[in-house]
Amino acid sequence: MSAQSHGGYYLPAPSYWPVLGSSALLGLTIGGALFIHHVAGGGWILLLGFALLVWMLFGWFGQVIGESEKGLFNKQVDVGFRWSMSWFIFSEVMFFSAFFGALYYVRMLSVPDLAAGDNALLWPGYTGGWPTGGPGAKSAFESMSAWGIPAWNTLILLTSGVTVTWAHWGLKKGNRGQLIAGLFATVALGLTFLSLQAYEYHHAYTELGLTLGSGVYGSTFFMLTGFHGFHVTLGTIMLIVITGRSLAGHFKPESHFAFEAVSWYWHFVDVVWLGLFIFVYWL
Amino acid sequence: MEAHAMEHGHGAPKGITRWLTTTNHKDIGTMYLWFAGAMFLFAGLMAMGIRAELFQPGMQIMSPEFFNQLTTLHGLIMVFGAIMPAMAGFANWQIPLMIGAPDMAFPRMNNWSFWILPAAAILLVLSMFVPGGAVATGWTLYPPLYIQGGISYDLTIFAVHILGASSIMASLNIITTILNMRAPGMTMMKMPLFVWTWLITAFLLIAVMPVLAGAVTMLLTDRNFGTHFFDAAGGGDPVLFQHVFWFFGHPEVYILILPAFGLVSTVIPTFARKPLFGYSSMVYATASIAILSFLVWAHHMFTVGMPTAGQLYFMYATMLIAVPTGVKVFNWVATMWKGSLTFETPMLFAIGFVSMFTIGGFTGLVLAMAPIDIQMQDTYYVVAHFHYVLVSGALFAIYAGVYYWLPKWTGHMYNETLGKWHFWLSMISFNVLFFPQHFLGMAGMPRRIPDYALQFTEFNQISSIGGFMFGASQILMLIVIVQAIRGGKKAEAKVWEGAQGLEWTVASPPPYHTFETAPEVK
Numbered sequence: 062m063s064a065q066s067h068g069g070y071y072l073p074a075p076s077y078w079p080v081l082g083s084s085a086l087l088g089l090t091i092g093g094a095l096f097i098h099h100v101a102g103g104g105w106i107l108l109l110g111f112a113l114l115v116w117m118l119f120g121w122f123g124q125v126i127g128e129s130e131k132g133l134f135n136k137q138v139d140v141g142f143r144w145s146m147s148w149f150i151f152s153e154v155m156f157f158s159a160f161f162g163a164l165y166y167v168r169m170l171s172v173p174d175l176a177a178g179d180n181a182l183l184w185p186g187y188t189g190g191w192p193t194g195g196p197g198a199k200s201a202f203e204s205m206s207a208w209g210i211p212a213w214n215t216l217i218l219l220t221s222g223v224t225v226t227w228a229h230w231g232l233k234k235g236n237r238g239q240l241i242a243g244l245f246a247t248v249a250l251g252l253t254f255l256s257l258q259a260y261e262y263h264h265a266y267t268e269l270g271l272t273l274g275s276g277v278y279g280s281t282f283f284m285l286t287g288f289h290g291f292h293v294t295l296g297t298i299m300l301i302v303i304t305g306r307s308l309a310g311h312f313k314p315e316s317h318f319a320f321e322a323v324s325w326y327w328h329f330v331d332v333v334w335l336g337l338f339i340f341v342y343w344l
Numbered sequence: 345m346e347a348h349a350m351e352h353g354h355g356a357p358k359g360i361t362r363w364l365t366t367t368n369h370k371d372i373g374t375m376y377l378w379f380a381g382a383m384f385l386f387a388g389l390m391a392m393g394i395r396a397e398l399f400q401p402g403m404q405i406m407s408p409e410f411f412n413q414l415t416t417l418h419g420l421i422m423v424f425g426a427i428m429p430a431m432a433g434f435a436n437w438q439i440p441l442m443i444g445a446p447d448m449a450f451p452r453m454n455n456w457s458f459w460i461l462p463a464a465a466i467l468l469v470l471s472m473f474v475p476g477g478a479v480a481t482g483w484t485l486y487p488p489l490y491i492q493g494g495i496s497y498d499l500t501i502f503a504v505h506i507l508g509a510s511s512i513m514a515s516l517n518i519i520t521t522i523l524n525m526r527a528p529g530m531t532m533m534k535m536p537l538f539v540w541t542w543l544i545t546a547f548l549l550i551a552v553m554p555v556l557a558g559a560v561t562m563l564l565t566d567r568n569f570g571t572h573f574f575d576a577a578g579g580g581d582p583v584l585f586q587h588v589f590w591f592f593g594h595p596e597v598y599i600l601i602l603p604a605f606g607l608v609s610t611v612i613p614t615f616a617r618k619p620l621f622g623y624s625s626m627v628y629a630t631a632s633i634a635i636l637s638f639l640v641w642a643h644h645m646f647t648v649g650m651p652t653a654g655q656l657y658f659m660y661a662t663m664l665i666a667v668p669t670g671v672k673v674f675n676w677v678a679t680m681w682k683g684s685l686t687f688e689t690p691m692l693f694a695i696g697f698v699s700m701f702t703i704g705g706f707t708g709l710v711l712a713m714a715p716i717d718i719q720m721q722d723t724y725y726v727v728a729h730f731h732y733v734l735v736s737g738a739l740f741a742i743y744a745g746v747y748y749w750l751p752k753w754t755g756h757m758y759n760e761t762l763g764k765w766h767f768w769l770s771m772i773s774f775n776v777l778f779f780p781q782h783f784l785g786m787a788g789m790p791r792r793i794p795d796y797a798l799q800f801t802e803f804n805q806i807s808s809i810g811g812f813m814f815g816a817s818q819i820l821m822l823i824v825i826v827q828a829i830r831g832g833k834k835a836e837a838k839v840w841e842g843a844q845g846l847e848w849t850v851a852s853p854p855p856y857h858t859f860e861t862a863p864e865v866k
Contacts, residue, residue, distance in 0.1 A: 070445075070446050070447075070525070072367065072446060072447050072451060072857075073367050073451055073452050074367065075356065075357055075361075075362070075365035075366055075367055076365055076367060076452045076455070077364070077365050078452060078456075079365075079452055079453070079455040079456035079459050080364045080365070080455075080459050082456050082459075082460075083456065083459040083460050083462070083463045084463075086460060086463050086506050086509075087463040087466060087467075089502075090463070090467055090499070090502035090503070090505070090506060091467065091470070091499070091502075093498075093502060094495055094498040094499045094502060095495075097495075097498055097568050098494075098495045098498070100495075121452070137524060137525075140524050141449040141450070141520045141524045141525070144449075144519065144520045144523050144524055145449070145450065145516045145517075145519075145520045148515075148516050148519055148520075148550050149512075149516055151550060151551070152512050152516075152550045152551075152553070152554045153554065155550070155551050155552070155554040155555055156554035156555070156557060156558055157558075158555065158558075159554065159555045159557075159558025159559060159562075159588055159591075160558055160562075162587070162588060162591070163558075163562065163573055163584055163588065166581070166584050166587060167573075167579055167580060167581070167584065170581070171576070171579060171580060171581035171583075171584060172579050174581075175576060175579060193579050194578065194579065195572055195575070195576070195577055195578035195579030195580065196576070196577060196579070197575075197576075197577025197578060198577075198578070198579075272570075273565070273569055273570050273571055274570035274571070274572070274578075276572050276578040276579045276580075277572050277573065277578055277579035277580045278579070279571070279572075280562075280565070280571035280572050280573050280578070280580065281573075283571075284561075284562070284565065284571065
């Protein structure tokens with residue numbers, strides 16, 4: 062935790078990207094609310110907000126990558142990126158913990174309480190248990206088994222953690238071939254995971270009768286796996302970006318923070334998945 | 345590299361472009377503070393509406409629905425639009441100056457953190473004008489009521505989402521700046537206490553804003569996409585929301601007050617002309633409060649039904665917070681003890697803070713006791729309690745900080761006479777406004793109700809008169825600030841005789857860029 066500031070800390074010039082980002086968020090939120098309520102034009106505002114966001118992300122990250130390649134970031138800037146990325150991942154952990162907390166709460170407290178004797182008048186005959194659609198469930202569903210696609214997906218994500226580390230070793234040894242091969246393998250594994258996840262959702266909706274509306278089981282199942290899948294999607298996009306950068310000759314064996322940030326993020330989605338596999342699919 | 349920094353160092357864009365695109369911590373701090381001031385006046389007007397309606401029993405000037413919308417927006421905007429941005433404004437202006445850093449760690453992200461706030465404000469203001477009006481659930485957004493509202497409820501959810509994004513980015517920036525950008529020699533235990541309190545606050549924000557995002561996301565999907573998190577028929581439970589919300593909500597109240605502790609710990613030593621008493625115990629007390637804040641959330645929920653063991657645990661854990669808080673109050677008093685005290689406006693507000701916040705702390709202890717809380721839940725006693733800690737607590741500390749650094753920021757001394765008038769009018773009218781609400785609460789008057797039984801009339805009238813006085817007094821603040829910006833006696837670099845710290849080594853107002861080469865801290 063050394064604090065060294067002898068000048069040369071890169072201070073960026075004024076930038077339009079932040080206000081563009083705020084406009085994008087305004088479009089996404091207003092458009093989203095209108096779209097949900099079927100107000101005409103809502104979808105277009107939503108789309109405009111999304112387009113602005115994509116433009117902002119491309120432009121802003123593009124500019125930062127350019128600055129990095131020009132060597133404007135000294136060691137102190139690099140350390141700052143590391144602190145910030147670590148705390149950002151911590152904030153993501155806390156986001157998931159809200160939904161894990163909801164899962165534990167419904168399994169340990171609300172469902173058993175609803176099935177307890179003092180609710181017999183309100184919900185006669187409800188026995189609780191897990192999975193459950195709740196005492197007012199209108200249609201039956203089957204839960205998702207852990208030992209099919211989810212087990213394969215666990216293997217896929219764990220393997221992708223190995224391949225991204227192998228790519229990192231390649232980068233540090235100056236072996237660009239190993240770096241690029243490792244990244245391609247990781248991206249391929251990420252896409253495979255996402256495809257299997259999409260197939261699983263299709264299977265749930267069409268054959269198991271398991272939907273977002275299937276009581277708390279469906280709610281927690283789809284929210285947890287859905288947000289995880291969304292994070293894997295982001296991670297895969299990030300991996301594709303650093304693969305492209307590696308092909309373009311970016312990153313040096315001694316300085317490649319962007320690569321490390323993406324791999325930290327990738328390990329984070331991996332760890333979240335292990336939690337999902339145990340608590341959502343298995344137990 | 346040096347050459348490049350120079351190239352960007354000069355010639356900030358002029359006019360509106362400067363403010364839209366700025367990457368300067370001073371500009372961004374200024375925008376945060378003006379935004380907070382504007383939102384404070386806006387949400388303050390809502391409070392005036394609430395007090396006007398409550399001046400007499402019966403329905404006077406507004407519908408009950410609109411009354412509930414006012415209480416909700418007043419709370420949401422004061423918390424997320426006024427107090428938090430004001431504290432972020434201090435962080436932006438002062439942290440780089442106090443630790444000898446050239447700017448915040450990520451200047452562009454810093455600008456984005458600010459510019460998200462107006463977008464969120466637009467969403468909240470817009471929500472008042474859509475069919476069905478704004479959210480009327482109170483700032484706590486409880487289901488099942490929240491599930492039933494119209495489009496404004498979704499706008500509010502999205503506003504909370506982007507406010508959370510803003511807070512998280514601001515906190516990443518602040519944490520990184522503090523951990524990574526301190527001048528050589530500025531060890532952690534030499535940092536000004538304000539910097540310490542913001543470091544811990546930023547940690548709290550990063551830990552709990554995502555939890556709030558999760559909570560409102562569940563509201564969003566329960567409302568629109570058929571999930572059953574908060575619906576017993578589907579196996580869920582409305583109380584689940586309260587747990588998740590208060591897991592955010594209790595640390596949130598420390599997010600509002602810890603930087604205030606930092607401000608007061610900066611102001612009191614200056615005007616007592618003594619170093620802060622028990623610096624390291626202040627640091628540890630702040631950290632203890634932060635850790636405890638994660639372990640006490642269900643004391644907001646004593647009446648929802650929980651096992652006695654749970655009530656006991658949350659009661660004792662909550663009362664434990666009084667220990668580190670007491671350490672702080674005693675340290676402030678001990679700092680003043682035998683000091684060469686003078687009573688300029690910042691000091692008056694700081695002393696006002698210590699005395700009034702302590703009352704708010706004591707009523708917090710009263711409410712922490714489960715058997716008493718079951719009587720007091722959702723009464724005006726609770727309203728009185730949290731206004732003592734938020735108005736005479738967080739807001740008075742903000743005022744102390746504004747008067748303290750206004751000469752540094754503007755380069756001009758403010759009008760001390762008007763400042764003192766502002767303090768005394770605020771202090772007196774605040775107590776006229778909120779003290780009677782303790783009695784109202786103990787007598788059983790419920791909060792968030794536009795009408796009340798006849799026997800509550802006198803105290804409500806006293807309270808409303810205090811409210812209008814308090815509201816009017818705040819205009820003085822605006823006058824003092826505008827005067828100081830436009831001119832006045834030149835401020836020296838070291839504005840206050842007893843002031844300590846790096847920010848007093850640069851000119852008043854400081855040059856656009858400061859500490860591009862780090863100072864040496866002994």
